[in-house]
Structure formats: structure tokens, C-alpha cells
Amino acid sequence: MTTFWRFLYYRLKSSALRTVIFTVLSTAVCLLGIYMANKWENVELCQSGLYMLATALCIIASIVPLFELAGLKNRRNLDTLYFFPIGRQKMATVYFLSGWMQVVFIYTVTFIASLIWLISQTDYFALIYMLPYYFLSLVLAFVIFAVFSFLFLQANTVADGVLFCVLWIFLPFLAGLTLGEVFDIDFFENLYSWGILYTPMNNLTVVFQDLIEINNPASWDRAAGEIMDRWYVFFIWGAAGCAAVNGYMVSFIKKGAEQAGEISNSPFGYAMLVPFYGYCLMINAGAFLVSLDPIVDSIVIVGYLILMLSGYLIYRRGFHFKASDIILTVIGVIIPFAVMLYTNPA
Amino acid sequence: MIEIKHLGHDIGGKIILKNVNLTLQEGSVMGLVGINGAGKTTLLRLISGVFAVKQGEIFIDGISVSKEASRKSLFFLPDDPYYTIYTTGESLYKMYKVFYPAIDRAVFDRFMREFALDPKKPIRNFSKGMRRQLYISLALAVKPKYLLLDEAFDGLDPLSRLAFKKAINEFVEEYGTSVLISSHSLRELEDFCDSYVLIDNQTVSDSGDIAEKVSRFCKFQLAFREEVSKELFADLPVASLEQNGKFVRVVLEGNAAELRPLLEALNPAVIEEMRMDFEETFIHEVEKRGYVK
Numbered sequence: 088m089t090t091f092w093r094f095l096y097y098r099l100k101s102s103a104l105r106t107v108i109f110t111v112l113s114t115a116v117c118l119l120g121i122y123m124a125n126k127w128e129n130v131e132l133c134q135s136g137l138y139m140l141a142t143a144l145c146i147i148a149s150i151v152p153l154f155e156l157a158g159l160k161n162r163r164n165l166d167t168l169y170f171f172p173i174g175r176q177k178m179a180t181v182y183f184l185s186g187w188m189q190v191v192f193i194y195t196v197t198f199i200a201s202l203i204w205l206i207s208q209t210d211y212f213a214l215i216y217m218l219p220y221y222f223l224s225l226v227l228a229f230v231i232f233a234v235f236s237f238l239f240l241q242a243n244t245v246a247d248g249v250l251f252c253v254l255w256i257f258l259p260f261l262a263g264l265t266l267g268e269v270f271d272i273d274f275f276e277n278l279y280s281w282g283i284l285y286t287p288m289n290n291l292t293v294v295f296q297d298l299i300e301i302n303n304p305a306s307w308d309r310a311a312g313e314i315m316d317r318w319y320v321f322f323i324w325g326a327a328g329c330a331a332v333n334g335y336m337v338s339f340i341k342k343g344a345e346q347a348g349e350i351s352n353s354p355f356g357y358a359m360l361v362p363f364y365g366y367c368l369m370i371n372a373g374a375f376l377v378s379l380d381p382i383v384d385s386i387v388i389v390g391y392l393i394l395m396l397s398g399y400l401i402y403r404r405g406f407h408f409k410a411s412d413i414i415l416t417v418i419g420v421i422i423p424f425a426v427m428l429y430t431n432p433a
Numbered sequence: 434m435i436e437i438k439h440l441g442h443d444i445g446g447k448i449i450l451k452n453v454n455l456t457l458q459e460g461s462v463m464g465l466v467g468i469n470g471a472g473k474t475t476l477l478r479l480i481s482g483v484f485a486v487k488q489g490e491i492f493i494d495g496i497s498v499s500k501e502a503s504r505k506s507l508f509f510l511p512d513d514p515y516y517t518i519y520t521t522g523e524s525l526y527k528m529y530k531v532f533y534p535a536i537d538r539a540v541f542d543r544f545m546r547e548f549a550l551d552p553k554k555p556i557r558n559f560s561k562g563m564r565r566q567l568y569i570s571l572a573l574a575v576k577p578k579y580l581l582l583d584e585a586f587d588g589l590d591p592l593s594r595l596a597f598k599k600a601i602n603e604f605v606e607e608y609g610t611s612v613l614i615s616s617h618s619l620r621e622l623e624d625f626c627d628s629y630v631l632i633d634n635q636t637v638s639d640s641g642d643i644a645e646k647v648s649r650f651c652k653f654q655l656a657f658r659e660e661v662s663k664e665l666f667a668d669l670p671v672a673s674l675e676q677n678g679k680f681v682r683v684v685l686e687g688n689a690a691e692l693r694p695l696l697e698a699l700n701p702a703v704i705e706e707m708r709m710d711f712e713e714t715f716i717h718e719v720e721k722r723g724y725v726k
Binding site: 090093094097163164165166167168169170171172173174177343344345349 | 445500501502531532
């Protein structure tokens with residue numbers, strides 16, 4: 088056995104307890120959720136509980152990379168880990184594979200337990216559709232897992248990594264909302280309606296829930312039509328998944344051990360997220376801002392300044408603001424006026 | 434052989450090392466010395482592959498340190514090594530076995546016994562010295578060709594230091610292990626290092642044989658019949674001079690046999706040569722460079 092396989096085995100073995108705990112929690116919550124959904128006030132509702140599975144999968148795919156990669160934020164760990172005779176690329180692959188295998192294991196056990204429970208309760212459901220749902224949901228979970236792995240790796244501390252992941256969940260939605268506000272184009276509306284990282288999983292679950300619970304082929308046609316209408320979303324999601332895997336590998340290999348615990352300067356982190364969130368707030372509040380009501384204007388501007396300065400406070404871990412932080416904050420105050428001029432020149 | 438050529442490194446734009454050139458010969462035990470913040474730990478991290486080499490080159494037996502093959506023969510024991518709240522000696526042994534399949538269980542057990550450590554106990558309850566003993570046991574069980582030790586004696590009690598030095602000497606003799614060891618305990622280094630390298634001003638400012646370095650200085654204690662002025666020693670190559678009334682302790686740069694007649698010419702009542710050690714030599718070296726006033 089090569090070092091790669093020994094290390095992968097070691098990683099899986101050392102995370103076994105965590106995996107078992109997650110599996111038990113996920114299975115218990117899903118089974119309880121399905122039971123509650125079906126036995127609500129003693130009414131037989133015949134719910135497949137697919138939402139419970141989808142939610143569990145989204146949570147697992149989001150938190151497993153954080154647990155898996157958290158050790159890389161500690162310089163003491165890196166001092167020991169990085170001198171081991173294994174290349175960075177292999178090490179990155181081991182961490183990624185180990186995390187992904189845990190996700191698949193936890194989800195599979197939860198899925199099978201839920202399936203057995205459904206089979207034992209009623210023959211009402213068209214359970215044959217569970218099989219394609221299992222594989223398709225895993226494909227979407229892989230994108231979530233890859234994106235979170237990449238984002239978490241951008242941070243130099245665990246807290247920064249968690250914050251990056253949370254802020255990025257809503258970033259496409261906010262981008263679509265803001266660009267829709269400026270350009271008033273439906274494309275962006277469609278994008279943000281699919282824009283949250285978990286929305287594709289939601290949409291997939293809606294389609295399969297209809298198929299499984301009602302056994303209605305028309306819902307498949309409807310779903311297919313919807314997918315065809317929004318082909319670009321799948322393209323974007325596929326590209327995001329590929330980019331995330333590639334970005335993860337590159338970041339893992341290039342990231343120096345000396346960065347662990349330091350300020351997270353990644354362009355995918357605070358450096359971009361703080362002004363992005365601030366500017367989006369200002370653009371979307373633009374309609375209120377130029378309201379000729381000084382009280383409303385003041386509240387919006389003060390809210391914006393608090394948001395921006397709080398962001399930079401967390402970023403810099405104190406009041407050690409840089410000139411660029413102040414300049415970017417000041418620019419944000421001007422933005423809504425510029426947008427107003429663009430959208431309503433008169 | 435470890436070869437370092439024109440090595441430079443910066444952290445966040447701050448230059449830590451520049452143009453470092455160094456060779457660690459096989460079977461050599463080299464002490465890495467320098468004041469706090471000189472870059473000793475950074476140098477060890479670069480050699481061990483923990484930090485990626487940005488400028489210059491490091492070769493281990495002719496293979497670049499960036500290649501994993503080069504690190505198979507190397508063991509780095511950092512100042513504060515890895516452990517979690519669940520880590521035990523046993524779990525660490527298993528982790529090291531992943532990367533060093535030939536790790537010798539008997540050697541590990543022998544040193545764990547010698548240091549009176551229980552491999553099944555969580556090491557979070559160990560003192561720093563005990564954790565260091567555990568890692569030293571692992572390092573010796575791996576039997577690396579190159580052993581890099583950062584602040585190796587930190588936290589070790591006198592008996593453990595003795596056991597550790599003895600083990601290192603055995604390993605150097607038996608396996609030809611080359612050791613690069615950083616420590617502020619220069620007296621300990623002098624005991625078992627054959628050579629030294631001084632990191633100063635972000636580069637290797639001095640290196641060579643420890644005995645030869647120590648012999649560059651000599652120390653005398655003199656007693657005069659009456660109080661003398663320091664100017665009396667003005668023509669001598671004085672490295673340091675302490676005066677207490679009629680008594681003078683002087684460190685001179687040069688050979689004792691050649692300098693003794695010059696001191697005798699000053700007509701002291703008593704003159705006695707004292708033993709000079711590596712630590713004193715180091716202090717005079719850094720004093721000369723203006724770090725210690």
C-alpha cells in the first residue's frame with residue numbers, strides 16, 4: 088500500500104467517531120422528521136420526507152469539509168503534517184476524498200434507513216424514483232462540498248472560514264438581486280431565484296417529491312421543461328463545481344504554512360465580501376436613499392457604515408484599518424446616487 | 434548531505450532569511466544558534482518542507498526538498514509539535530507509521546519506558562518536557578537519516594537531557610544520522626555538536642567547528658597588587674573585561690599561549706587561565722555585533 092492509501096485510510100479511521108455521530112444524528116432526525124410529517128395530528132399525510140433527506144445532505148455536505156479541513160488552520164498541526172513525506176497534491180486529494188467519502192457514507196446510511204422506513208409504512212409511494220434522486224442529489228451535494236472546501240481553505244482561521252462559507256451561500260442571490268435592481272433584466276431574476284447555493288437541491292427535491300408522492304409523469308415533463316429553460320444555471324453550477332475542485336487543489340498546494348492563523352487576505356474572503364455586501368446593500372437601498380427624507384437617508388447611510396466598518400473590524404481583527412478600507416467605504420456612499428442617475432437620469 | 438544554496442524567505446513581505454548557504458555533512462551534528470527572531474525556526478521549516486522554498490534551493494541527497502522523496506529520510510521535531518485533546522503516544526505512533534512504515538516499535542517502547550511515559554495516556558495532560566520526550570522517542574524510532582530539532586532541550590529535565598544526548602550520540606554512531614539542532618542552551622550544544630552555524634542579520638554569518646571557535650578566545654583571571662586602570666589592557670585584543678578593584682577578568686581574542694606573556698608583562702600578582710565555553714564565545718560574538726550591551 089502506498090503512502091497515499093495509508094494516509095487516506097488513516098484519515099477515514101481517525102474521523103470514524105465523528106462520522107458515526109453524524110450518521111446517527113442525520114438518520115435519527117430524518118426518520119423522526121418523516122414520522123412527524125406523516126403522523127401529524129393522527130392524519131395520514133403520505134409524505135415521502137424527501138425534504139428531510141435533502142436538508143440533511145445539504146448540512147452534511149456543508150459542515151464535513153469544515154471539520155475535515157479545520158486542522159489545517161493550526162500552525163502547530165502544519166509543522167508536523169507538512170514535513171511528512173507526501174506531496175501536497177496527494178495530501179489535498181486525501182483530505183478531499185476523505186471528506187467526500189464521509190458525506191457519501193452518512194447520506195447513504197440515512198437514505199437507506201429512510202427508504203426502509205417508507206417501504207415498511209406504505210406502498211403508496213413510487214419509490215423507484217428514489218434511485219435517480221439519490222445519485223442526482225449526490226451530484227449537487229458534491230458541488231456544495233467542493234465549493235465549501237474551496238472557500239474554507241481561503242481562510243487562515245476556522246472562524247474566518249465559517250464566515251466565508253456563510254456569506255458565500257447568499258452571494259449569488261444578492262448579486263442577482265442587485266444586478267436586477269440596476270439593469271432590470273429577467274435573466275438575473277432567474278439566476279437569483281436559483282442563486283442560493285442550496286436552491287438546485289431544493290428544485291430537484293420538489294420535482295422528485297411530486298414524482299414519488301403522486302407518481303405523476305407530468306411532473307417529470309414539467310421539471311424537464313424547467314431544466315431546459317434554465318440550462319445556463321446547470322452550466323454555471325457545473326462550472327462552479329469544477330472551478331471549486333480546481334481552486335481547492337491549487338489553494339491547498341500553494342498555501343503556505345506560514346499563513347495559518349494570520350489575517351485572511353484571500354480575494355475570495357473579506358477583501359471581496361465586505362465591499363460586496365456593503366455595496367449591494369446601498370444599491371438595493373438606493374430607492375430609499377434619495378428619498379429627500381433626511382431621517383431615512385441617515386438611517387441607511389449609518390446602517391451601511393456600521394456594516395462596512397464591522398466587516399473591516401472582523402477582517403483586520405481590530406481597528407487597524409488600511410487606507411483602502413476607508414476609500415472603499417467612502418465609495419459605497421456615492422454608489423446609490425450613481426445608480427439613481429443611471430437608472431433614472433431625469 | 435543537505436545542501437542549501439542562496440536561500441531566501443519572507444513572511445508577509447518581511448525578510449526573514451536572505452542568501453543562506455549551508456551544507457550539513459552526513460553524520461554531522463550541527464548546532465543552529467542565533468538570537469531570538471534570527472530565523473532559526475524558519476530555516477528548519479524550510480529544510481523540512483513545512484514552508485515552501487520561494488527563493489534559492491534546498492537539496493537533500495541531491496533531491497529538491499519540494500519532492501516528497503527527499504523527505505523520506507528526514508524527521509523534523511518542531512518546538513511545539515502537533516497534538517489534539519485525544520492524542521496519545523499510541524495514536525501518534527500510528528500516525529507516524531503511516532508515513533514511516535519502517536518505524537521501530539521496540540525503539541519507541543524503549544524510550545517511552547526510559548522517559549517513564551504511558552503511551553495510552555492523552556498527552557494534553559503531559560508537561561511540555563514530557564511531550565518533547567514522547568516526540569523524541571518517535572524521532573529516534575523512525576531512525577531518520579536527517580534529524581532536525583527545534584529548541585530540542587526546551588522543557589527537558591537534566592536526566593532527560595542526558596538520556597537524549599546519549600541517544601543522539603548512539604544514533605549518529607550507529608546509523609550515521611545527521612542532526613541539525615537549534616537551541617539557546619549552548620552549553621548543551623557544545624557537549625555533543627561537532628559544528629555550529631550562526632544565523633545573524635538574516636543570513637549565515639559564521640559557521641565551523643565548535644572546538645575551533647572556542648579556541649579563538651581565551652579567558653584569564655588576574656589579581657594586581659593595587660587597583661589598575663582599564664587602559665592598561667588597551668593594546669591587547671580584548672573581547673570583554675570585568676574589573677572589581679584589584680581583580681580583573683578578561684576575555685581575549687586569540688591564542689592563550691601567545692597572549693599569556695603579554696598579560697604577564699602587565700605584572701599581575703596572580704594570573705590564571707580559565708576555561709572558555711561555547712556559550713561565552715557566542716555572547717562575545719553577539720556583543721561584538723552590538724546586540725548585547
